[in-house]
Amino acid sequence: MSIAVVRFPGSNCDTDVLHALGAVLAHPVHEVAHTDADLGAASAVIVPGGFSYGDHLRAGALAARSPVVAAVAAFAGRGGPVLGICNGFQILTEARLLPGALARNDGLRFVCRDVHLRVERDGPPFLSRTRRGEIVRLPVAHHDGRYVAPTETLDRLEGEGRVALRYVDAEGRRDPEANPNGSDRAIAGVVNEAGNVLGMMPHPERAVEPLLGGDDGLRILGSLVDALAGRAAEAPA
């Protein structure tokens, strides 16, 4: 069993995710093409960042209608862990696997910088290596990362504890300056009802080695690897 990384035409963070999981975390990984209706022997799926289909129509809109995403939806429906990063988050919202949408940044500019995030939820499969209230630092790099949803949806997400990550300053405070794109309620990541699908704008795969400036991304990708190891241990022999 290995983690499937989905590659669409225009994906450009796929190799970064493969490197983070394969080389840094030494976990088995394989690539799945946009045309594949089968995810192979996938224990989890990562939908990476990039500009799938050149962001034509809307970011993620075309990818959400590709054969592989139907397979990802079925996998998620069976409880399989699915992580969407950046464009992957956009795709998962377009595919209705996650609520809300990602709109153009409020500054109308692409923004590439490190942000601080407060972990709002912990536990497997994505956040077992963190604790609620902890502050982590990860990079963002996007033009359409402003999370928006109707007020009732936002209230529900908050009430059900489905907001996973929130943009804050280094001390953990909400601050408009710390919100890089103007997201509603500073939301940087959300999970689905069952908690097995996480979408997030920040890039954990870019923060897995101190040489590149930080390794807080291991909290998330490492949690996933731990969860899969746990599942493997629980699985009947």
Place this chain on the structure above:
Amino acid sequence: MSGERVHAAAAAGSDLRARASEFGLTADEFDRIAAGMGRAPNALEAAMAGALWSEHCGYKNSRPLLRRLPTEGPQVLQGPGENAGVVDLGDGLALAFKMESHNHPSAVEPVQGAATGVGGILRDIFAMGARPIAVLDSLRFGPLEHPRTRYLLHGVVEGIASYGNAVGVPTVGGDLAFHPGYLENPLVNVMALGVLRTEELQSGTVGAPGNRLLYVGSRTGRDGLGGAVFASADLHGGSSEDRPAVQVGDPFLEKQLLEATLAVTAAGVAVGVQDMGAAGLTSSVAEMAHRAGRGVDLDVDAVPRRERGMTPFEVMLSESQERMVLTVEPGREEEVVAILDRYELDHAWIGTVEDHDAFRVLSGGRVVADLPVALVNEPPAYERDHHEDPAVAAARARRPDPQLPDDPGAVLEALVAAPGLASTEPIWRQFDHQVRTDTVVAPGAADAAVLRIKGARQGVAATVDANPRLASLDPYAGAVLSVAEAYRNLSSVGAEPLGVTDNLNFGNPERPTVYHQMVRAVDGLRDACAALGTPVTGGNVSLYNQWRDGDVDRAIPPSPTVGMVGVLPDVRRHATLGLKRAGDRLWLVGEGTDELGGSAYLAHLHGLEEGAPPACDLAREAAVGTVVRRLIQDGFIDTAHDVGEGGLAVAVAEMTFPNDVGAAIDASAGAPTGTRWDAALFGEAPGRIVIAAPPDRSDAIEAALRTAGVPWSVLGRAGGDALVLRLTDPDRTVRRPVARLRSAHEAPIEEALRDG
């Protein structure tokens, strides 16, 4: 030049020679082509020859000068003449790199002009079989406060961001300067780097007769018609109506083309790979044929098109983006096509390599153009009479002697906020500088970009430098100082300099004073690159960068832009410029200065652009760079910053910003006694690097400096929340909070972008 006008010329038959200028040819050049062919060219042939003989493709004004440049060294795997230069990184790894300009398109349509500039240089890199790993850009605009500058700056940044971010190659650095001489004619010079395994090095060749030419990528449209000729013409009043000559880029297609080309290269199934750049199919196929010394038959009817009714002229001269030509041996066609299909790319077999020596274009079974390959690839080379503009010589001869300002702190605060010195962070935040996860230091955090290579110990460093003020006063010195600065920038991160790509941006070479600038700048590049052991492996020439300003022709400042690459033996051992620990000792490696000529201080505080640029001792430069590299590579220092524009005080101020660590320095350290404080603080003499390390390493560091035989002095100490400058004459201490200097440093570009 429009298609219609060319056809009109063809209809006129004997009028063709009289209309030579519409093809970018002089009457003499037209005659040379006719003589070489043994008959008069038809309109298509004249247009193809005109494009190939344009400055952009044929370098007819610069070739004799370019021959002066040193191009060889043990590290050079590929010198000038291919799509990009290649240097050896050791352990079977190599680095392809090149810089190219997109000045004229960016003047007319900044977003697409800059975007397609990124696209074009990336194709040059992956045509070599190299995976692009980084982009840097050197941007020049008019005065920052001018509305046109804001419009252009905003557009160019958006263009680079929209293309580079989407294609997934990080933009990791660059440089930015403002000067009134660029008001109507900005410069957009883009440099790209790529890594390859040495055995995968590709060539843009057609190989042997029988091979087949495969067209890959975007369909051919009517966009960018005559772009090579356009790029080689003055910008005139109606240039904004030249929009059809500016191409539109599609980074999504480029990404597919990149992956497919590298898959083809890795599979070893192509004989040759070539980007279609300026002059489109005409120049790419002509160059490939010329490299192999073979002829080619090209079936223009087979070329995929975006619209019906396109003529052979339009197809052959189109500069539609995202197109490549591959050469494939018979029998391997299916392997190549299988790879292209995987990336859903359009392709078509458009020609064959022949045993003759002509570039023949066929349409409807008839030969519609038949040009000798050698003739069109070897344009005339002009060596022109030249002389210096006496006004430049006079400005250089003046000895600047400005009145001393009252407050050194106020001068420093003004300089860190001056356009060209102010923080470029609001720009590079819009560039994805991290994608591919190889970027070891963020833009602005060190003097050069540093990238790792996954799975290797080595790292790669790159920088791009030019100084319009110094080059205006003395193009020779300007070029030397730009090479010296690039060398110093690489040394300051700990990288061994390997090679140079140059972008020669000048005005109209037919003007003797402009040609003089070119001659002097190239001589400066030659001498500096030879002395520092950094051969020039390729580059680009952009001429006719000028415009009409009322009754006068205004040329841009002479702008020899230098891109330099280097290798870090162990990428973990590198330095950044920010002070890291209170208590660290600061040293100045190199001598203090009493020279102010051509400095940012003179220009911004006194409105003076005069004096001789500071003298550059290249042997000293090499010695200073070498010892600093050694100290970094041996792990003694992790903090270094070269002294460049703005001088010593600005350099140390910049070191205080990243980590909020202040410093106190002796402003006259190493300077000759009696030096004015403004020269000591803000003079721009080369050969100087500030380093910092914990004091317990002093003995080892100072021993290394002594052994190297370079001048050095203890500059001061890191710590506190202010920058403190101690002056000796008069005896006073100037203090400025780091936070205050930094907010002055960060504001100007952000404001300009907001208003753009």
